[in-house]
Amino acid sequence: MKHEDTPLDRLLAAARDHAPFAASDGASALGFETRLRAALADGAQGASSALAECLAKLSWRFAAASLPLALAAAVVLALSHRHALPDGVGGIVTQWAGLFPVGI
Amino acid sequence: MFFFDTTRATRKVESEIPESEWVARAAKGEEDAFVRLASHYRARVRSTAARFARSRPELEDLVQEIFLKVWRGLPGYRSDAPFEHWIMTVAVRGCYDFLRSNRRRRERETLYDPSERREDADPADERARARREAWETVSVLLDRLDAKDRLVITLLDLEERGVRETAALTGWSEANVKVRAHRARKKMRDLFHELGLDA
Numbered sequence: 001m002k003h004e005d006t007p008l009d010r011l012l013a014a015a016r017d018h019a020p021f022a023a024s025d026g027a028s029a030l031g032f033e034t035r036l037r038a039a040l041a042d043g044a045q046g047a048s049s050a051l052a053e054c055l056a057k058l059s060w061r062f063a064a065a066s067l068p069l070a071l072a073a074a075v076v077l078a079l080s081h082r083h084a085l086p087d088g089v090g091g092i093v094t095q096w097a098g099l100f101p102v103g104i
Numbered sequence: 105m106f107f108f109d110t111t112r113a114t115r116k117v118e119s120e121i122p123e124s125e126w127v128a129r130a131a132k133g134e135e136d137a138f139v140r141l142a143s144h145y146r147a148r149v150r151s152t153a154a155r156f157a158r159s160r161p162e163l164e165d166l167v168q169e170i171f172l173k174v175w176r177g178l179p180g181y182r183s184d185a186p187f188e189h190w191i192m193t194v195a196v197r198g199c200y201d202f203l204r205s206n207r208r209r210r211e212r213e214t215l216y217d218p219s220e221r222r223e224d225a226d227p228a229d230e231r232a233r234a235r236r237e238a239w240e241t242v243s244v245l246l247d248r249l250d251a252k253d254r255l256v257i258t259l260l261d262l263e264e265r266g267v268r269e270t271a272a273l274t275g276w277s278e279a280n281v282k283v284r285a286h287r288a289r290k291k292m293r294d295l296f297h298e299l300g301l302d303a
Contacts, residue, residue, distance in 0.1 A: 007302050011241055014234060032146055032164075032167070035164070040138070
């Protein structure tokens, strides 16, 4: 790929010929199969927790970006239902309780 | 007493089944077919993943994670591209995800797995030692690059894959690969001078 011959190029060329963690024998291949089968079995059992894992992996940046959006969505929903924001905590509770399908 | 080695016969029959058949079976959820495919491609995936892991257990975890991604992605595999190319694409993207998710931990931890030093085939082999030391030095430089830069240098300069192949594996455009490689090499050269390695 590279056609220059700088010290860095020579270093990369030497590093290219080294295979890290190269030893791979039959025993480790068998271990690989066993581990893979166990992981597949775990995956089948834990499929329902995929969403929870996905949420758990979300970064704090995503959370920080989502919070204002969630607040804006709440305000829009509130306005669209009552055309005005309620006064105080009691008003908010009363307003949102009205949105539930069951009587509170 | 008549004896018939069924294992050998089964192996022979299995070896006559084309790969596309194994892939189709695995895509339908047949675990044995998938494990067979995984065992077949393990060495290739492991060889690429080894450029990103810093210890043997970390490498084994990364390889397993890649194959789990392959398993989950198999139903979406379309046979218009060779299976090997598809599996290597999943592997490269798995390595990239691994680099991104482990960047902070990698910055804090010690750099090399001491077991690597004990595993030279012949400790007296000067050339093998020189290659290993070169790899360790390159690792120091690569650890200071961001995930995309490290990925592009690894694929182009260490695995000697072409620009087109790198673009296909990463999902980036060829122009993007070239620009990123140029910038990454410049960063590496600067680091090389900064660390006094050219002395």
